[in-house]
Amino acid sequence: MSPNGEPMAVKDVVNVDTPSLAKNASKRRRAWNAFEKVSEGILFASAFIGVVTIILIFLFLFKEALPVLFDAKTAASLTASKWYPISQPPVFGLIPLIAGSLIVTVGAIVISVPLGVGAAIYLSMVASPMVREILKPTIEVLAGIPSVVLGFFGMAFLAPVVKSLFNLPTGLTALTGAITLALMALPTITSISEDAISSVPGKYMEAALSLxxxxxxxxxxxxxxxxxSGITASVMLGIGRAIGETMTVLMVTGNAGIIPDSFLVPVRTMTATIAAEMGEVARGSDHYHALFVVGAVLFIMTFIINLIADMVSRRMKEVE
Structure with missing residues (x-):
């Protein structure tokens, strides 16, 4: 009906309502465009803050490490075969710390990768749905166990076993650290690898069986x-967690600042060195700045690992 009570044709109703509908649609479109711009700005700011934070950390580490690098005598000791900062003169050999970190990490990966990938294959391709629903959450819960708890487990159980099994004077060795770190990396490798394998289209299996x-x-x-590519990413994340772990290796590796010649000797890692000594050194001393050199080296190593992981993942995706 029109305002004066006369009936209106359908086309008149359409003509009356169309402008208001178009106006409302235009308002919604403008509101949505504004929301998209704000969202893009927030996402850009988040990414920018992350990049800037990493750069600032990098600059801070190297700023604090520079005094050691510019001191000829102290810089020369960085290539020594032992870490002995309380000697006279102090020796800040990075080689045993790097070697200790690498031997423990390599041992952990050698143990955790076959077990993790094997468990992922079983969960995604072999296990029944009921078994999968039980095992996968259980494995993922293991990732939440605090590192100090695993450290206690390594000290109380693994170290005595390693000591008696190999007839050693102490069970706090690189092998003990590698096994403990493998337990930490295993849930990450298993979970991500299982997701990657499960995401493979079923037609791949059907095609292979049909052939x-x-x-x-x-x-x-x-x-x-x-x-x-997904399995590689899981392995790299496992390596990153292993090489960056602090408390566990501090508790179970023996902390001997010497170059290891086997898995059955105590070692000292870079992370354990920083954690054990940073709270006791005098700020501004050579020892203080040497610890920042250790941190800078660790930062570079983890950066290279992540870069390699990204390159491998991209390459495999291109191949696929």
Whole structure:
């Protein structure tokens, strides 16, 4: 009905309502565009803050490390074969710390990668749904165990076993640290690898089976290669966690600042050195700045690991 009570045609109703509908749609469009711009700004700010934070950390580490690098005598001691900062003159050899970190990390990866990837294959391709629903949450819960608890486990259980098994004077060795770190890296590797394998389209398996491959042949030759980028990412994350772990290795590796010649000797890692000594050194001393050199080296190593992981992941995605 019109305002004066006369009936209105359908086209008149459309003509009356269309401008208001268009106006409302225009308002909604402008509001949505404004929301998108604000969201983009927030996301850009978040990314920018993250990048700036990393750069500032990098600059801070190297600023505090420079005094040691510019001191000829102290800088020369950085290549020594031992870390002995309380000697006269002090010796700040980085080689045993780097070697200790690498041997423990390599040992942890050698143990955790086969177990983690194998568990991921079992969970995604072999286990029944009921078993998967029980095991996967259990494995993921292991990732939340505090490192100090695993350190206590390593000291109380693993160290005595290693000591008696290999007839050693102490069970606090690189092997003990590697096993403990493997337990820490295992949930990460298993969970991410399982997600990567599960994301492979089912048609890959069907195609392999239709060509005469057995189930295990299809898994090994088709499914795992298709998920290799995700598996690689999980391994790199495991390496990053292992090489950056502090409390566990501080408790179970023996903290001997010498170059290890096997897995059965005590070692000292870079992270354990920083954690154990930073609170006791005089601010501004050579020892203080040497610890920042250790931190800078650790930062560079983890950066390189993450860079390699990203490059490998991108390369595998291109191949796929």
């Amino acid at each position: 005469g491959a057995t189930r295990w042949q299809a898994i090994i030759t088709v499914i795992v290669p298709a998920a290799f």
